[in-house]
Amino acid sequence: MPSKTEVGTQEPVVRLKDVSKEFPGVLAVDGVDLDILPGEVHVVAGENGAGKSTLMKLLSQVERPSRGTVEISGDPVEYHGPGHAQHLGVAMVYQEFALAPDLSVAENLYLGREPGRFGFVNRGKEMEEAGSLLRRVGLNVRPGSLVAGLTVAEMQRVEIAKALAIDAKVVIMDEPTATLAEKEIEDLFGVINALTDDGIAILYISHRLDEIFRIADRVTVMRDGKIVDTLPVSELDEDKLVRLMVGREISNLYPKPEVEIGDVLLRVKGVSRGEKLRDCTFEVRTGEVLGFAGLVGAGRTELARAVFGADRVDGGSVELEGRTLKIKKPQDAIEAGIGYLTEDRKGEGLALQLGVDQNITLANLPMTRGLISLKEEGEIARRRRDQLNIRTPSIRRRVQVLSGGNQQKVVVARWLETEARVLFFDEPARGIDVGAKAEMFGLIGDLAKEGRGVVVISSYLPELLNMCDRILVMREGEVAGVIGREEFSEERVIALATGTEEAA
Amino acid sequence: MTEGTANGTARGNALRERLSDFVSQLAAAGALIVVFAFLSFASPDFLTADNLFNIGSQTAVVAVIAVGMTLVIITAGIDLSVGSVAALAGVMGALLMSSYGLPMPLAALGGTLVGAACGLTNGLLVSVAGLNPFIATLGMLSVARGIVYIATDAQSVFGLPDSFRLLGQGVVAGGIPIPVVIILVVAIAGYVVLSRTKLGRYAYAMGSNLEAARLSGIPIRRYLTSVYVISGALAGFGGMIAASRVASGQPNYGIGLELDVIAAAVIGGASLFGGQGTVVGTLIGAFLIALIRNGAVLLNVNTFYQQVIIGVIIWIAVFWDQYRRRKLASASE
Numbered sequence A: 001m002p003s004k005t006e007v008g009t010q011e012p013v014v015r016l017k018d019v020s021k022e023f024p025g026v027l028a029v030d031g032v033d034l035d036i037l038p039g040e041v042h043v044v045a046g047e048n049g050a051g052k053s054t055l056m057k058l059l060s061q062v063e064r065p066s067r068g069t070v071e072i073s074g075d076p077v078e079y080h081g082p083g084h085a086q087h088l089g090v091a092m093v094y095q096e097f098a099l100a101p102d103l104s105v106a107e108n109l110y111l112g113r114e115p116g117r118f119g120f121v122n123r124g125k126e127m128e129e130a131g132s133l134l135r136r137v138g139l140n141v142r143p144g145s146l147v148a149g150l151t152v153a154e155m156q157r158v159e160i161a162k163a164l165a166i167d168a169k170v171v172i173m174d175e176p177t178a179t180l181a182e183k184e185i186e187d188l189f190g191v192i193n194a195l196t197d198d199g200i201a202i203l204y205i206s207h208r209l210d211e212i213f214r215i216a217d218r219v220t221v222m223r224d225g226k227i228v229d230t231l232p233v234s235e236l237d238e239d240k241l242v243r244l245m246v247g248r249e250i251s252n253l254y255p256k257p258e259v260e261i262g263d264v265l266l267r268v269k270g271v272s273r274g275e276k277l278r279d280c281t282f283e284v285r286t287g288e289v290l291g292f293a294g295l296v297g298a299g300r301t302e303l304a305r306a307v308f309g310a311d312r313v314d315g316g317s318v319e320l321e322g323r324t325l326k327i328k329k330p331q332d333a334i335e336a337g338i339g340y341l342t343e344d345r346k347g348e349g350l351a352l353q354l355g356v357d358q359n360i361t362l363a364n365l366p367m368t369r370g371l372i373s374l375k376e377e378g379e380i381a382r383r384r385r386d387q388l389n390i391r392t393p394s395i396r397r398r399v400q401v402l403s404g405g406n407q408q409k410v411v412v413a414r415w416l417e418t419e420a421r422v423l424f425f426d427e428p429a430r431g432i433d434v435g436a437k438a439e440m441f442g443l444i445g446d447l448a449k450e451g452r453g454v455v456v457i458s459s460y461l462p463e464l465l466n467m468c469d470r471i472l473v474m475r476e477g478e479v480a481g482v483i484g485r486e487e488f489s490e491e492r493v494i495a496l497a498t499g500t501e502e503a504a
Numbered sequence B: 001m002t003e004g005t006a007n008g009t010a011r012g013n014a015l016r017e018r019l020s021d022f023v024s025q026l027a028a029a030g031a032l033i034v035v036f037a038f039l040s041f042a043s044p045d046f047l048t049a050d051n052l053f054n055i056g057s058q059t060a061v062v063a064v065i066a067v068g069m070t071l072v073i074i075t076a077g078i079d080l081s082v083g084s085v086a087a088l089a090g091v092m093g094a095l096l097m098s099s100y101g102l103p104m105p106l107a108a109l110g111g112t113l114v115g116a117a118c119g120l121t122n123g124l125l126v127s128v129a130g131l132n133p134f135i136a137t138l139g140m141l142s143v144a145r146g147i148v149y150i151a152t153d154a155q156s157v158f159g160l161p162d163s164f165r166l167l168g169q170g171v172v173a174g175g176i177p178i179p180v181v182i183i184l185v186v187a188i189a190g191y192v193v194l195s196r197t198k199l200g201r202y203a204y205a206m207g208s209n210l211e212a213a214r215l216s217g218i219p220i221r222r223y224l225t226s227v228y229v230i231s232g233a234l235a236g237f238g239g240m241i242a243a244s245r246v247a248s249g250q251p252n253y254g255i256g257l258e259l260d261v262i263a264a265a266v267i268g269g270a271s272l273f274g275g276q277g278t279v280v281g282t283l284i285g286a287f288l289i290a291l292i293r294n295g296a297v298l299l300n301v302n303t304f305y306q307q308v309i310i311g312v313i314i315w316i317a318v319f320w321d322q323y324r325r326r327k328l329a330s331a332s333e
């Protein structure tokens, strides 16, 4: 893609000079100098815990820099909190949680800045302006509809419209595609292009290399809080980018060991749940990695949750090693030897106020004589930290302050501790860096090698095509078909997922 | 920060984490020390063995019940019924002795069980019927008080054996009041439960993220119910101590007691949003309140001012705590 901005000829909208941020025990951002130009898409890449999100928070004044200056449109700015940053034209696109669900879209867009006088809101004006903002971000909902009824992608669009409403010069997006489907990602890129055409700069964090090369004008790579380099995307290729990020070569992103596939381990028959799941049947063998593919909403997560007992089912049976299980709640599944790694780690995975160690042992506490063995707990946590390379200054640190990718690893560590025979990984690679992805897939391979069965749910097809022995494709709550490795192709999966090919 | 160096400093960091847990209680502890020092100077009657033991005995009821309350608050719940339940237990225990002639230990056990039964009801309403803890226990506040009045016709229960005084007024080992010993025992038990048992760990986990706890295979209903049973039992036991102190079962006892109990927990760093709270903090909170009450009496301060002072201390303690937390862990990502 040709660069839209003439690097070097424009005044930067944002200039960071020698900015640092220290947290207890961590120098999260270390002496960073960075210019952001109007109208560019500037990607910030780097490993988990490199300091990307923290850097964005310094700019949006969610955090106060420990050192250094931030200039916006050429003027140094004082720290006065997020409201001040917005006032100066820096907007952050959060995900759904920054919107008030019980207010309408229009009310959310103008929250705190309602048009009107004397404390009265001029509703007509609000609706009209909201309508035009929504058109600009290509969102097809009525300004009067409640935010609670929107999809995640739509809420994100409302967030972007909110940035336009404050006349933002810089819009920050921290892993915006993590919860979007492929089609929604395309639409988002369209909106981003429209914004940059208007001269708005986009700061974009992502771990997905394909995305970076599609939309970036320039890429800044961070490692250990420092900037390694800032380059126009034209001077980069995947290998070079990975090397800059992790400081070494990653020969194989999808290490898949040769594993002898054995007997049927898990057999799921006729699982149904209302409209969401209809008569789903599948099996997982020892040593096998089974993929769940399908469009967002096809019921992949629902199927995993149903087997795991997280949701009630209308009917169906689950057999593990030939025994029929009675699973009414997750506890039953875990005791039988089934684990499920949730896709939404913050909402459903982590006890944020507890420590890394306590989160790791949550599903399987080490007990001696009726009491928790703190010594053993510490050993377990340290072992998993080293194995999964979880970056934390201490195993007792609350998981709340870990970077997103490291939080993900903590949840994985918890499930490894349960010694489950069958593990469901729901979007395991979401939010983790390339190095960690390779490690995660290596781990999945190892689990299979140990004779466990692994189910991987992913929206990113290359992951499934490379890692799995078979892929089960879902469509509208039904199993549309199962493809064996020798017949793998992106086209076949998509055809089954969209219903343009009937199951053989 | 590389993992290589991380290992070397891991011990130091773990120590620092622990220290920061401790510092969180420092605000309340500091306040306790300041008030203590001030009263030592301001009143000659304060720093006497008699007075100190007296404070200890007076604190017992609030402290014992507050340990249970801490557990409930950690799960992001609340137990508003403790005052009524304490009264019900005290009255029932007294009736067991006066009308049925049960010996003191059995009656004390009976009162505690009455409290546990109330707690069980609370727990089932919360965990099975899915009522909000505030509502469930607000109902129990009214129901338990009603039963007290029905059972006693709003009359005090007298005619209790002398041995009953032991619980709230007795001493052991050369003058240490039994209530003080009770505080110690309950506190140590509470500490062990919170830091070393499944119940304690799961309480923190449920309060921090209920869904994550459920998906980790924790039997939510059972543990949530247990927490309210414990709170009810301790409220019942506290009610027996209170009855012993006045040697009678008082139907009007404990109106508003829940406020002191919740205040003790909150001053001690328990968060009403769940996931946070310690026994040590709660004890500090309970003693701080007791000291202020005691000091006000010794210094002849109008008792109405006590209320004002305690309210202000709640504000300061919670504000300081939140401020510190925000600094330590401004929501990441």
Ligand SMILES: Nc1ncnc2c1ncn2[C@@H]1O[C@H](COP(=O)(O)OP(=O)(O)OP(=O)(O)O)[C@@H](O)[C@H]1O
Residues within 6 Å of the ligand: A023, A024, A026, A027, A028, A046, A047, A048, A049, A050, A051, A052, A053, A054, A055, A391, A392, A401, A402, A403, A404, A405, A406, A431, A433, B328, B329, B330, B331, B332, B333
């Ligand atoms: N509020 C905080 N308190 C203490 N440490 C923090 C806090 N916020 C972040 N950190 C630490 O700062 C470092 C950088 O974190 P940051 O979230 O910026 O990483 P990131 O590059 O966004 O990683 P990811 O790709 O995993 O999201 C991490 O080691 C993290 O644990």
Ligand SMILES: [Mg+2]
Residues within 6 Å of the ligand: A052, A053, A054, A174, A403, A404, B333
């Ligand atoms: Mg991040």
